[in-house]
Amino acid sequence: MPAPQRTGGRSMTRIPLHAEDRERARVTFRENPLFSALDDEQLERVLDRTRLARLDPEAQLFEQDQPATDIYLLESGRIKLSRISPEGQEKVIHLVAPGNTFAEAVLFSGMARYPVTATALNACRVYCIDLQTYAGILRESIDACFAVMARLSRRLHEHVAEIDRLTLHNATFRVIAYLLDQIPEDQGGPDTEIRLDIPKHVIAARVSITPETLSRTFSRLQKQGWLSVQDNLIVVHDVDRLRQYIREGA
Amino acid sequence: MPAPQRTGGRSMTRIPLHAEDRERARVTFRENPLFSALDDEQLERVLDRTRLARLDPEAQLFEQDQPATDIYLLESGRIKLSRISPEGQEKVIHLVAPGNTFAEAVLFSGMARYPVTATALNACRVYCIDLQTYAGILRESIDACFAVMARLSRRLHEHVAEIDRLTLHNATFRVIAYLLDQIPEDQGGPDTEIRLDIPKHVIAARVSITPETLSRTFSRLQKQGWLSVQDNLIVVHDVDRLRQYIREGA
Numbered sequence: 001m002p003a004p005q006r007t008g009g010r011s012m013t014r015i016p017l018h019a020e021d022r023e024r025a026r027v028t029f030r031e032n033p034l035f036s037a038l039d040d041e042q043l044e045r046v047l048d049r050t051r052l053a054r055l056d057p058e059a060q061l062f063e064q065d066q067p068a069t070d071i072y073l074l075e076s077g078r079i080k081l082s083r084i085s086p087e088g089q090e091k092v093i094h095l096v097a098p099g100n101t102f103a104e105a106v107l108f109s110g111m112a113r114y115p116v117t118a119t120a121l122n123a124c125r126v127y128c129i130d131l132q133t134y135a136g137i138l139r140e141s142i143d144a145c146f147a148v149m150a151r152l153s154r155r156l157h158e159h160v161a162e163i164d165r166l167t168l169h170n171a172t173f174r175v176i177a178y179l180l181d182q183i184p185e186d187q188g189g190p191d192t193e194i195r196l197d198i199p200k201h202v203i204a205a206r207v208s209i210t211p212e213t214l215s216r217t218f219s220r221l222q223k224q225g226w227l228s229v230q231d232n233l234i235v236v237h238d239v240d241r242l243r244q245y246i247r248e249g250a
Numbered sequence: 251m252p253a254p255q256r257t258g259g260r261s262m263t264r265i266p267l268h269a270e271d272r273e274r275a276r277v278t279f280r281e282n283p284l285f286s287a288l289d290d291e292q293l294e295r296v297l298d299r300t301r302l303a304r305l306d307p308e309a310q311l312f313e314q315d316q317p318a319t320d321i322y323l324l325e326s327g328r329i330k331l332s333r334i335s336p337e338g339q340e341k342v343i344h345l346v347a348p349g350n351t352f353a354e355a356v357l358f359s360g361m362a363r364y365p366v367t368a369t370a371l372n373a374c375r376v377y378c379i380d381l382q383t384y385a386g387i388l389r390e391s392i393d394a395c396f397a398v399m400a401r402l403s404r405r406l407h408e409h410v411a412e413i414d415r416l417t418l419h420n421a422t423f424r425v426i427a428y429l430l431d432q433i434p435e436d437q438g439g440p441d442t443e444i445r446l447d448i449p450k451h452v453i454a455a456r457v458s459i460t461p462e463t464l465s466r467t468f469s470r471l472q473k474q475g476w477l478s479v480q481d482n483l484i485v486v487h488d489v490d491r492l493r494q495y496i497r498e499g500a
Contacts, residue, residue, distance in 0.1 A: 108400030145395035150358030152402035159409035166416040185435050246427050
């Protein structure tokens with residue numbers, strides 16, 4: 001039986017992976033760019049040295065300045081990473097979502113101690129991955145490093161695309177909400193005209209987007225046939241469709 | 251004088267970096283996770299073998315299946331990466347934004363040929379980084395690999411946080427727009443009550459978010475004192491503030 005570890009005044013047990021947990025871990029690890037690039041034998045070596053921690057809400061997984069022994073992969077729940085400032089104030093650095101790793105800084109930068117405190121916000125299941133085992137696999141093979149870099153950079157590209165999509169989607173929503181705000185509630189036939197009485201860069205600032213994104217949004221809406229833009233005259237072809245867009249949030 | 255390269259029927263010149271371009275490249279490279287981790291000497295070696303390409307709109311930087319010689323960092327403009335399907339249809343894989351690298355797949359996976367075609371959407375300035383030089387630096391040092399992995403994983407964490415922020419912000423905007431939609435235009439005193447007549451998971455689906463995000467959004471709005479939620483009764487404390495939020499898009 002493993003001895004419970006004392007962290008932050010609460011006991012927490014890290015247990016080796018039993019067959020079922022290990023199978024579940026294997027699936028989760030294969031989704032993560034730090035592990036998806038390992039070959040089968042390397043992944044099994046990592047799993048041999050991985051333990052499962054179950055945390056109650058408020059429990060600490062590790063504390064700032066504690067010697068670093070593991071990197072972590074959150075399976076379920078939500079983890080808060082925070083630092084205590086010299087003035088004693090807590091600063092939240094990051095909230096970890098399921099499927100993501102944390103504390104890789106100690107791995108890649110060779111830090112001896114954790115730079116943050118990790119606290120469970122709710123009930124969490126966390127895989128604790130032995131730092132030396134994983135680092136050893138990478139250090140023994142440039143190919144493993146290249147594979148991990150490939151996955152990381154591919155994931156980065158996906159995120160850049162996702163942020164772009166979200167930003168544009170967000171912008172479209174706001175621009176439409178702004179335009180509808182210029183149309184009285186009782187109006188809204190086909191081809192309703194809106195004369196913009198303020199410059200476009202001011203409108204952009206009002207809806208918290210860049211002028212460039214405003215232009216992209218207008219041209220996309222124009223291409224979709226939702227409206228026509230001519231200098232400061234906007235013709236909304238179907239006001240109800242815009243109102244429905246806002247109502248449905250899509 | 252370097253000979254112009256023929257790509258896609260248009261001529262394109264790749265020129266070595268002159269003093270001013272090199273200075274500018276150094277600043278741009280230091281911002282990028284693939285290069286920010288290199289030491290000064292390594293970065294200068296990379297810059298020695300980096301050339302600058304200026305592309306006209308529609309010009310191709312490289313074509314699918316062409317031998318891979320470089321990875322690229324876009325300084326300005328926008329680049330489209332696309333593939334031609336076996337049926338001859340073009341599929342856009344990614345639009346590259348300034349500051350980002352592309353074609354690292356050929357670097358990390360050791361591909362001999364580009365898997366995509368890169369076309370300028372508008373006037374572009376692109377740094378062409380000799381593949382062998384950069385790969386050589388990484389291959390000669392596990393520490394350089396670890397430094398690059400550290401930067402990549404830190405950037406990934408930043409992106410995850412940004413996506414989380416955008417998603418939540420977006421969700422807040424939509425949830426408020428939905429709530430306002432339930433309040434007739436001529437109503438809106440303090441503590442206006444809204445009785446939700448459909449289950450929360452249906453509302454979540456209506457505004458295109460997950461039920462979990464809807465809960466998080468409600469609790470955040472409640473914490474901010476904007477409304478109170480009790481089962482299916484929402485009390486909006488200040489309708490005008492919500493209307494202003496939507497108007498200002500912030």
